[in-house]
Amino acid sequence: xxxxxxxxxxxxxxxxxxxxxxxxxxxxxxxxxxxxxxxxxxxxxxxxxxxxxxxxxxxxxxxxxxxxxxxxxxxxxxxxxxxxxxxxxxxxxxxxxxxxxxxxxxxxxxxxxxxxxxxxxxxxxxxxxxxxxxxxxxxxxxxxxxxxxxxxxxxxxxxxxxxxxxxxxxxxxxxxxxxxxxxxxxxxxxxxxxxxxxxxxxxxxxxxxxxxxxxxxxxxxxxxxxxxxxxxxxxxxxxx
Ligand code: IPE
Ligand code: IPE
Ligand code: MG
Numbered sequence: 001x002x003x004x005x006x007x008x009x010x011x012x013x014x015x016x017x018x019x020x021x022x023x024x025x026x027x028x029x030x031x032x033x034x035x036x037x038x039x040x041x042x043x044x045x046x047x048x049x050x051x052x053x054x055x056x057x058x059x060x061x062x063x064x065x066x067x068x069x070x071x072x073x074x075x076x077x078x079x080x081x082x083x084x085x086x087x088x089x090x091x092x093x094x095x096x097x098x099x100x101x102x103x104x105x106x107x108x109x110x111x112x113x114x115x116x117x118x119x120x121x122x123x124x125x126x127x128x129x130x131x132x133x134x135x136x137x138x139x140x141x142x143x144x145x146x147x148x149x150x151x152x153x154x155x156x157x158x159x160x161x162x163x164x165x166x167x168x169x170x171x172x173x174x175x176x177x178x179x180x181x182x183x184x185x186x187x188x189x190x191x192x193x194x195x196x197x198x199x200x201x202x203x204x205x206x207x208x209x210x211x212x213x214x215x216x217x218x219x220x221x222x223x224x225x226x227x228x229x230x231x232x233x234x235x236x237x238x239x240x
Contacts, residue, residue, distance in 0.1 A: 004223055005053070008230045011183035013057035014050065015205065017197055018043065020189025020213030027213075033077040038215035040085045044092055049219045051096045051130040053226075057179055058132050061197050065105070065139030079113065082136070086116040090123060097129035103175035104138030105146065133179070140199035147173035176201055184229045186222075188214045206232045 018039060025035030043060060050058045063082075068075060093100050100120045107114070117136075150173055154160040160169075171177065182198065182205045190211045194202065208225040210217075233240060 005226060008226060010054050010226065011229055012055070013059065013180050013182045013184075014055050014225075015182035015185045015198055015202070016046075016058065016060045017185070017187040017195060018060055018062070018214040018217070019187060019191055019195075021215060023189060024213040024215040032074055035215060036074075036078055036081055040081055042215050042217050043085070044088065046217065046222070047089075047092060047098060047130075047132050048096055049222060051098055051132075053222070055130055057182075058130060059103070059135065059176075059179075059182065059198070060133070061135045061138065061195075063104075063136045063138070064196060065137055065142045066196065068108075068137075079110065082109075082113055083116065086113075086120055090120055093120070093124045093127065093132065097127045098124065099127040099129070099131045100124045101131060101133045102136055103133055103143070104136045105142060106137060108137050131179070133176075135197070138175070139196045140194075141196060143175050144200060171200070174200060181205065184208060184225060186210065186225045188212050188217055188221075204234070204236050206234065 021035035021039040022032040023035070024038065025032050028034075043062075046060075047058065063078060067078075089100065092098070102117045102121065106117050109117070147170065151160060151165065151170070155162050176198070181201045181203065185198075185202055185205045185207045187207070187209045190209060192209060198205075206229050208228050210221055210225070212221050
């Protein structure tokens with residue numbers, strides 16, 4: 001770890017919107033898929049760096065429910081990358097004592113990808129280090145809609161009393177059940193929006209946006225975000 005993080009509070013949960021793969025490739029005159037490939041390498045490195053820093057949860061947005069709108073060629077290339085990196089990720093997770101979890105609706109993926117995801121979760125579930133969460137076919141509105149459907153069914157079955165629904169109960173029906181809310185959100189490549197990411201969970205998260213394109217993201221960029229986070233005064237609606 002760089003000297004700069006001495007005496008700094010390391011956020012327990014960091015959420016990442018890894019954006020800018022396409023722009024990174026375009027600047028080099030390469031096809032967009034090359035940007036995604038390089039982006040996967042950066043994800044691998046980031047998992048190792050974050051685990052070493054002592055971050056407990058790292059949640060990255062890998063593929064949104066809206067990303068299916070992209071060309072068949074691009075979506076196909078992203079699926080191939082998933083297949084390849086799921087295998088590599090198992091090795092990296094094992095070597096770094098990292099537990100892997102996926103959020104989002106995995107049912108839309110091909111069977112082998114679903115099996116790969118299940119295997120990755122199963123084979124790393126007893127690791128005790130950082131939890132690495134990957135959001136795939138994830139959309140916050142979709143997640144909330146799925147949660148509301150399940151709550152409605154449980155009400156109908158008599159297992160839940162509608163009058164007694166609490167915020168904690170709603171959170172426990174979300175894909176992120178059992179995880180703390182993110183302390184810090186980092187978005188790369190400059191866009192100032194949430195793009196349907198963790199809308200419920202980000203209610204009081206500190207936001208850091210960098211112009212750095214995702215494939216160029218590195219330890220120094222992560223440290224900059226953590227330094228900025230340490231300068232923030234989190235009030236949660238109260239007065240300090
Ligand atoms: C992020 O990079 C990766 C995914 C959304 C899958 P983009 O592909 O969105 O890159 P830009 O935003 O077009 O540069
Ligand atoms: C958000 O990036 C989704 C992921 C990083 C997976 P997008 O590139 O899809 O978001 P928009 O289109 O700029 O809002
Ligand atoms: Mg983008």
